[in-house]
Amino acid sequence: VARSIDLNVDAGESAGPYLYGDDENLFPWVSSVNVACGFHAGDPAVMRRTVDLAARNRLAVGAHVSYPDRAGFGRRFLAATPEEIYEDCLYQVGALEGFLRAAGLRLSHLKPHGALYNHASADPETALAVARAARAWDPALPAMLLAGSPGLAAVAQSGTPVLAEGFADRAYSVDGSLLPRSQPGSLLTDPLAVAHRAVRMVVEGNVETVSGEAVSLQCDTMCLHGDTPGASTLARAVREALALAGIEVRRAWPAN
Amino acid sequence: VARSIDLNVDAGESAGPYLYGDDENLFPWVSSVNVACGFHAGDPAVMRRTVDLAARNRLAVGAHVSYPDRAGFGRRFLAATPEEIYEDCLYQVGALEGFLRAAGLRLSHLKPHGALYNHASADPETALAVARAARAWDPALPAMLLAGSPGLAAVAQSGTPVLAEGFADRAYSVDGSLLPRSQPGSLLTDPLAVAHRAVRMVVEGNVETVSGEAVSLQCDTMCLHGDTPGASTLARAVREALALAGIEVRRAWPAN
Amino acid sequence: VARSIDLNVDAGESAGPYLYGDDENLFPWVSSVNVACGFHAGDPAVMRRTVDLAARNRLAVGAHVSYPDRAGFGRRFLAATPEEIYEDCLYQVGALEGFLRAAGLRLSHLKPHGALYNHASADPETALAVARAARAWDPALPAMLLAGSPGLAAVAQSGTPVLAEGFADRAYSVDGSLLPRSQPGSLLTDPLAVAHRAVRMVVEGNVETVSGEAVSLQCDTMCLHGDTPGASTLARAVREALALAGIEVRRAWPAN
């Protein structure tokens, strides 16, 4: 059978005079992007530019929603209530909509960013608050969370579509969770090794953990990091390895 | 013939622990509200609450878009470019959309706030930047600007629907422009006088200027201020005077 | 012997057009104030006005430093690193200094606000980050933390002066910690009951916990809340009860 996988990248994280990431060189290698909505990064001008760039590359565009923490780039846990998370997500999803309409696109998915991603993946109550925002926006809008996580399971059970996300360039703990970024070796940077892991995730449906054993991992999408040195080289290596393995890179869910 | 007029009020200007205005007591007297979108006031929680309150009162809900100036409550001119104004407006309009969807409402109109309102009414280039955001969102979305202003005329000519706004509680200069707030007597607070002006605006289509002469003024909507002492008393006085004059208070444009 | 106690109140929490608290009516009853520095509330204009008001009331002025969380009024835990907390505190302390100089005052103390207060009182590492900022500013500057808390003990041991704070209007758990605000009965509002507790704290050095038993509590200062209904009535009741008990209300530490 024909195999396929979605490749996604976080995008639109520049702001005002500040450049961040390498959207121009990464977009050709992926099939979907997660656009910052101003709470951890991005601003209206960057959002417009990023959506337009995604449209030119025919990519699916999702909202990359965050805790309101520009100072910490959304990477710090914030003790927001589920109600606050719901409201903040809904605000950010909407903020992106205008730029999508102007570009003739529809919102593809919702992905929490940084600390909110980690917390929503680990904590069902938080995940459900995010999912509630997705549902209020559009019952068919999928929420992207960590493959195999309790948060993902809770959202799926609630009836909101989910997108299980794997990380070809991150190390996995024995229990299938991501090794925290603060730990040495948590980020893989060798293009060949990452490309190999990406193919294995799709073909075998598993990933090698830090202990050397394989743990099952069913992904709808794989994230490539755009803010690491050599990001576009890595993206290209993954893309080409997938092609060699006969795996098509395309959005894994219906255009909603 | 049956006469009617829209009464609008700025709303949702609270933020976090800060209460501002008197939405609860004003909404019963008006037919449409302009909801702050976080750039001069409001926040996601307040936006949600305000939209829900508007829904319960069956009011038309517009986006009250502003320069990004929370510190100055959007009341200070900012030398933003037309592109920046377009992007900021589109961001804010979208941000409101999620709460409208959750409440089962559609966006009714777009109204610039404070310094952006004054500048857009006086300056066609600025008005057209605002109108371009309205059009990108929905070609049928009307933009609300000062009745008789150059900005309103430019928007109307560009093909974007307009709503001409009059102020029953503000003094008008001889040339039909609003007397600046900084000048004494610019704000009328006597309920009877304001109610009288409101009726006259609708029935005679004019307003008495500071010189005592009448100047023609064709309005689709009249603004009542929600942040002045006795705002709801004033709103009630206007509403009742309009009723006595046989004028219905309702939205003057089709639900889009 | 003559007894004395400091009474402090959080102040300067208004912002722009938003009024919060009742500084004018509370300042006459206290001996020191903690001024918001823009991270959870306040702004440069409010800080100036608040410092000037404190100067006219001859009060000691401390910096009320917070996590950077205006949206949450500083009441939400944020996973900031000790370095970030140190830097944020130093920034805020300095920001207040200009207004103190303009008013001819010197900074009296440093008090964390909201979630940072709770976390610093409970967690020595966080408390030491705050204390490090106080020390960098002025080695004689005292840090105000919860009486009897691990954070206070750690700061005291590090050589930074401390001010142990008691709460006459908050319920105490059996272990001497504050009952969380989310629990019923956590906030006492009866002026007589609060005044009685205040006197007892000074005279007997203890407080009655929710179980009815007394727990020892040595305070240098007592906090009165300024953002509760009837705050100034409560403040007056406490002040008068202290006077009747022969307890002077004054700053308990040298003017630095």
Added chain:
Amino acid sequence: VARSIDLNVDAGESAGPYLYGDDENLFPWVSSVNVACGFHAGDPAVMRRTVDLAARNRLAVGAHVSYPDRAGFGRRFLAATPEEIYEDCLYQVGALEGFLRAAGLRLSHLKPHGALYNHASADPETALAVARAARAWDPALPAMLLAGSPGLAAVAQSGTPVLAEGFADRAYSVDGSLLPRSQPGSLLTDPLAVAHRAVRMVVEGNVETVSGEAVSLQCDTMCLHGDTPGASTLARAVREALALAGIEVRRAWPAN
């Protein structure tokens, strides 16, 4: 006689994960720096790092104060009142003080940034608001403004020390004002040409305008831009040309 000039550069304009400018490579070539204070750029962590870097390079450190406009990097005029400008400046100057104390430095000077610089240089009322903040902080603190400008003259007359600033890499209009950045040719990038202008400014006390004629220009300091490509190459060229001309690069005013 021995000639000398101060070379200054805007610094500390990074923020969170965003890098901006090239402080590390520019600091060795200048004698003073203007540190962003969080209103247009910078944050507490960046301020700390920048002040520490300046201390290691034995540079004079000034506060680079701005309108509150992070979205526009402080480059857009904002209709703030003189009172608001005074308060915003005082807040920012103070915010820098903590990091100076921690590094064992004293504040050297106050320089408005971007739109506030242009407006203060052109408008005496604005300049005096800035100067009032400098004076409230320390009557000996000098304010840096455009050489030959009305704002500089007004501040000098008010008794606040001034530092007249020239721009070796900016084109001058016939009347001695800076050619706006929006005009072609406003920014000179050829290191030799800029170095030549710098020497001429010091030795001859004049600058060639766009018309080819010389206009008198008495400077206490010259600004080098840190956010242009090749900034450090340019800085080095200027520094070396000054050395060849026997001009010492050092702060032109007493350490206050």
